[in-house]
Amino acid sequence: MQTTDFKSVIDKYSIIFFDAFGVLKNYEGLVPGIERTFAYLEEQGKEYYIVTNDASRSPKQLAASYHKKGLMSVTQDRIISSGMLAKEYLDLKVHHGMVAYLGTSDSAHYIQSSGLHTIPIDDVNDSNIDDINALVFLDDEGFDWFSGLNKCVNLLRHRNIPAIVANTDWAYPVSMNDVSVAIGGLAYMIEHILGKRFIKFGKPDSQMFMFAYDQIRERRTIDKKDILMVGDTLQTDILGGNKFGLDTVLVLSGNTQGTDALLRINASGIVPTYICESAVV
Amino acid sequence: MQTTDFKSVIDKYSIIFFDAFGVLKNYEGLVPGIERTFAYLEEQGKEYYIVTNDASRSPKQLAASYHKKGLMSVTQDRIISSGMLAKEYLDLKVHHGMVAYLGTSDSAHYIQSSGLHTIPIDDVNDSNIDDINALVFLDDEGFDWFSGLNKCVNLLRHRNIPAIVANTDWAYPVSMNDVSVAIGGLAYMIEHILGKRFIKFGKPDSQMFMFAYDQIRERRTIDKKDILMVGDTLQTDILGGNKFGLDTVLVLSGNTQGTDALLRINASGIVPTYICESAVV
C-alpha cells in the first residue's frame, strides 16, 4: 500500500484536528518525533486542535499530562474532549438534584465544576435515589464493576432519567498486546440490557467536530475545506471527519496497522482522503 | 397523563424548531389550526424553523407544498432538511465523477444544483461504474426496488465509494392506518448486507440541529436555552433535541399517541421536557 508524506498533506490545510491516542501518544508515551509536527505547525502559522473521546479528566488535566511528557504545544484551549460535551449537556439540561456517575473522582471533578452536585454510583441508595436526575458514564476506573454496574442497571429501571455516555469507545490499548474494556463498552451493555436509548458523546458524532469548529469561528472565518482530520481509527476519526465534510488522514501508528489498513477500508467502506505512516513530519 | 398547554410552553422560548410530519401536517394535509400557531409566533416576534428528515425535494419545493396547502409562513429559508446536509457533504467531498442516486428526479435535481453530475441507479452499468464516486439514498420512489436495490448492492461491492443516506427514517405514514417503507429502511438493509458503514444524515443526529442553529447565529446571538424543539417522535425529534441541549416538546398528534406516550417514554428512556396535545395554540 502506498502512503503519502504527512508534511505534504498538511501543507494543503490551515487547520489540523488530531486524535490523541494512536496519533500523538500511545501506551508507552508520546509518539517519537511528534513534537516536530507541532513545531512545524506553529512555524507555519497553522492552527490545531486535539479532538478526543476522553472523559476521564478535564481539558486542563489532559493538557498537563502532555506537558509532563514534554509536549508543551498541547494547551488546554486546544483540547476538545467528549467529556466537554457531556458537561455542556448536563449544564444545559440538569437544573437541580444530583448526577450519579461511573468513573474516578477526577472525572467527576470536571463535571462538577459549574456547580452540579455529583454522587459516585457506589453511594446511590434508597435514601437519595429520588434526587438523582441523570447518570453519566465517565471512566471505567474508580468503581467496583460488579456492584457499580448492577446499581446502575437498577437506578435506570427505577428512575426514568437520562443516561449520558461521555466516551463511546468500547476498548482502549493498555500495552503492546492488550486492551482494556472502556466505559463506552460497559454503557453499551447496559443500554442493551435495559432496551433504553442513552445520550452518547464522542467521535464519530458530528457534535465533537462542531465544538472545535465553533471555537475557531469565534475568532475568524473558516471553511471546512481548510480543515484536516488526522486519526488512527476508521470507525471514529475517519468516519466522523468525513461525515462532517472534512478531508481525512488515516495514520498507521495506532489502531490500524499497515498490513490490514486496505482490507479494513474495503470491508468498512470508510475511505480516508489520505493514508500516512504517522503524524510525524 | 397530564399534558401542558402548548401556548404556555412556547411563551418561555424565543426560537422554536418544528418537526414537519405529525406536527404541522399529516397524510391528510395540514394539522387543523396550525396556521394560528405561526400567526402567534410572528405576532410575538419569535423565530421558527422546520427541521425535517426529508430528502425527496429541495427546500424551495417543500416550502411551495406548504404554500399550496395554505400555510404561507413556512418559507424556503425556514426549512432545514436532511437533504441539505447530504448536499453539503457531496459538495464538500465529491469533486469529480458522478453521484448515483436512489430516488425521484426531483430529489436528484436538488443535489445537482451546485454542479454535481448525478445518475439514477437504473442507469448505472459496466461502462460508467468507474466514474461513480458516491451513492446517495434520497427517496423510496422513482426507481424499481428489485433492480435498483440489487444494482445498489453490487455497485458498493465493486466500488469502495461513500454511501450517503439522506433520510434515516425507516417508515412513514401514508394513510390513517398504513405506513410505507422509507428510503432509510432500505439503506439500513443494504448497509447490513454489505457490513459497511454508511454516512447518515437526519435527526436524531446533532448535525441537523447545528445547521439550524448556525443559520440563526449568522444574524444574532443566541443561547441553546432559548430554543425549543417540537416533535412527534421520541427516537428522532426528542432524543436529538435533548442531546443537542434543547428543551423538547412531545406532541401527541402524530407517531406517538396519548394512550401509549408514557409507556414509550418509560420503555425508551427518552424523556421530553413537556408533553402537549398538539402544536396548535
Place this chain on the structure above:
Amino acid sequence: MQTTDFKSVIDKYSIIFFDAFGVLKNYEGLVPGIERTFAYLEEQGKEYYIVTNDASRSPKQLAASYHKKGLMSVTQDRIISSGMLAKEYLDLKVHHGMVAYLGTSDSAHYIQSSGLHTIPIDDVNDSNIDDINALVFLDDEGFDWFSGLNKCVNLLRHRNIPAIVANTDWAYPVSMNDVSVAIGGLAYMIEHILGKRFIKFGKPDSQMFMFAYDQIRERRTIDKKDILMVGDTLQTDILGGNKFGLDTVLVLSGNTQGTDALLRINASGIVPTYICESAVV
C-alpha cells in the same frame, strides 16, 4: 385481559415443559401452591421437564435445591439446562488442553465431570494461555469482573478459540425490585467489543427443546402436538417453544405482568397459545 385456567390447559397435553424462574420459583422461594401442580401431573400420569437457562450448577445440584425448598418432584433427570448443552459441546469438540471459564467453582465442577481440565479466568496467564482451547461463560459470580472480563477480552484476542455462552440471559431478578446482570449480558458485551461470533446455548434456541424431546423419545413415541411449554418470558420461553412447534402458555407470575402482557405480545409479535395467571392448578 382474559386468562385461561391452567388446569384446563394442561389437561389437553401429555407432556409439560416448565421454565424454572418466574414459573416454579422466584427470588423468595417456590411459587406458593406449585407442589399441587406436580401432584396433579403425577396423578394424571403426565410427564414433565424443567427447561432452564442455567449453567451455574449441575442438574443434580439444581434438583437438590428444589428438594430443599420442599418440591421433591423435580428430580435430576427432569432437568434440562443450558449448562448441559455447553457441557455436551465441550465434550464433543475440545479434545485436549484446558477450558478457561467465568463462573463459580460449582459451575466449573459440572463441566469438568467428564474429564475436561478447567481453569478459572483469573488463573490464565502467559505461561498457560497456549494450552487453553476454549472459553466458557458459566455464571456472573465467582470472579472479579474488572480483571476477569479484561482477561477474557485479551485471551480471545490472542487465541482464536471458541467462546461458549452457557446462559444467554442478560439479567435475572434478585429481589422484588432489583435485577442483576447475568453472564449472558457480560458475554454479549465482549462479543460486540471483539466483533466475533460466540457459540450460545439457551432458550429460545431449539437445541434446548430438542434435548428434552430426545430424552422422552428414548423411552416412547411422542408427537410435538402433545407437548406444552410453560414460561414467563416471551423472548425465550414462548418464542423458543413456538419455533420448535409446541403450543405455549405465558404465565403472569414472573417477568411478564398482567398489566402489560398484551402490550408486550403486540409489540414483540410473539404470541403464546394461552395466557394463564400462573402454573398453579
Place this chain on the structure above:
Amino acid sequence: MQTTDFKSVIDKYSIIFFDAFGVLKNYEGLVPGIERTFAYLEEQGKEYYIVTNDASRSPKQLAASYHKKGLMSVTQDRIISSGMLAKEYLDLKVHHGMVAYLGTSDSAHYIQSSGLHTIPIDDVNDSNIDDINALVFLDDEGFDWFSGLNKCVNLLRHRNIPAIVANTDWAYPVSMNDVSVAIGGLAYMIEHILGKRFIKFGKPDSQMFMFAYDQIRERRTIDKKDILMVGDTLQTDILGGNKFGLDTVLVLSGNTQGTDALLRINASGIVPTYICESAVV
C-alpha cells in the same frame, strides 16, 4: 495457508452433511468433478445429506434440478432444506385460515402440500386480511418488491400473526461478480422496521442439523462424532455445524476464498476443524 486433502478428511467419518451452493454447485452449474465425490461416498458405504437454506422449491424439485445437471446421487430423501422446517412449523401451528407468502408459486406449492391454504402477498386485501394467520418469507422472486414489502409491513401491523422466515440468507451469488438480495435480507429489514421478532429457519440454527440427524436415527444408531459438515460459509455452515457438536470442513470453492479465509476465521472467531480446497475427491 495449508489445506487438507478432502478425501483424507472424509475417510474419518461415516456421515457427511453438505451445503449446496458454493460446495456442490455454483452460479454456472455443478462444481466440476463433484460427481466423483458422491461415487466415492457410495463406494465406501458412507451416508450423506444436503443441508441447505433454500425455501424456493420442494425437496423433490431441488433433487430434480441436480438430476438435470447430471448428479443423480442427490435424491429427494437426501435433502434437508430450511423450507422443510418452515413447512413443519406451519403444519404444527397454523390450524385454520390462510398463510400469506412472499415468493413464487413454486415455493408456495410445497407449503400447501399438507392442506394449508396460501395466498400471495399481492392478493392480501381488506376483505381477507382477517383470515390470514401467518406470513411466510419464501423467496425473493415472484412478487413486486415495492407493493409486496409495503403490504407485508402493514399486514404485520394490523394482525399480530407469526412471521416465518424460511431462508435466513441475506444475499446469494447470481454470477461471478454479482449477488442478489435474498428473502432473508428483506425479512431482516421488515423485522427491524416493525421491532417484532420473526421465527427464522436455516443454518446456523441447530434445528436444520437436528432434522437431518433425526432422519438418520430413525434407521440406525449414530454418534455426532461420526458426522462431518462441509460448507463454504463460516457464519452458517461452520458456526452451525460446530455448535451442533460436529466436526466441520470449510471449502474454498464458494463464499470464502483462499486469499482471505484465514483473515475471516480470525476476525469472526469461527474456526472450522479442517480447510479443504473443495469437496471434490
